[in-house]
Amino acid sequence: MRHVCMLAAMLVLIIGSAGAVRSAEIVRLVAGEGFYPQMFLERGQPRGYAIDIARAVLEEAGYDVHVEVLPWARAQIEMLKHGAVITGVSKTQDRIDAGFLFTDIVFSDPTVLIAKAGTTMGFETAGDLHGLVVGIQRGASYGPVFEAARPHMIIEEDDSKEQRLRKIVAGRIDLGVFSGTGPAYLLFASQSLGLSREEFKIFEKPLEFDLLHMAVSRDSPRADGMIEKLNSAIVKLTLDGTIERLHRAYGHGF
Structure with a gap:
């Protein structure tokens, strides 16, 4: 009986853990098309170090990630109007005025x-x-x-x-x-x-x-909390070398 109880308890823990994984918030990550080697499509699949780095940051912050590569102007609209996170974006006053809320610097090119x-x-x-x-x-x-x-x-x-x-x-x-x-x-x-x-x-x-950031819409109800999580993840992945490793992965240096 004791073994049966222990098995039941383990099953509860496993099921609970699986439920926790499934309940992670799914975030749409949008990137620009035609920006090789930063962000591009290869055989229909999202590629590029700006995408890889942003995916790593979002996952470190506890999010599940769905990536879409779009024309650059449309990617910005998806971020501003439809709750997506954008990657590989430089910080300008025009964008701040338009409603972009930026993370800390992620990498520079x-x-x-x-x-x-x-x-x-x-x-x-x-x-x-x-x-x-x-x-x-x-x-x-x-x-x-x-x-x-x-x-x-x-x-x-x-x-x-x-x-x-x-x-x-x-x-x-x-x-x-x-x-x-x-x-x-x-x-x-x-x-x-x-x-x-x-x-x-x-x-x-x-x-x-060019100093590159990730950004979300300032009007998003989750904006401030998300930026805080992303900035913490950026610090961690900078210190452990993950961002530098992903940045160099496409051999684009001079």
Whole structure:
């Protein structure tokens, strides 16, 4: 009888534990499409270090995660209007005013300039970009240095880094702005688009380092509590090296 009681007690504990796991809150994590190697689709599956890092942070904070990769403008709307968490987003005053509530900094990426090989153009400061036709991702922000120089450039928007590279080769833009991109990305592009690394010039000096966050809607009833949990998880995963390991996993460095 004693053994039967012990078995029954164990079953209660197991069932209770399973119920606790099942009751974890499911969070929609949204990311931008076409931001290799940060966030992209590969054979229909979400990939990229901004996604991997955000998933790890959310799981450390106790959430179950469902990932969706969407056009960047739509991803921001899903966060603002429909309760999703967004990853790989830089903090700007416009976004704060729109209702973004940001976590602490999760990771940073260089903002890189790429032009057609053979260009005689030089780059030392943002002032060198004045008057140029510059390609950027639609809805993207690349940090305060770029934003301050934006009114002095002719901006050509697109929906992916791949479109930007094609415009560079075709001479439609003077250069493109890319976040988190190095030679590994150009190797990827040459394989997927039939382009060659030798067709491009990467300027060695980054425009700046873009500080990337996760964010939720300020109007969400769970916003403050969630941000507190996410910030605690970010600290833990920074200290134990998880974020750095995931950040380096795609070999995108210079």
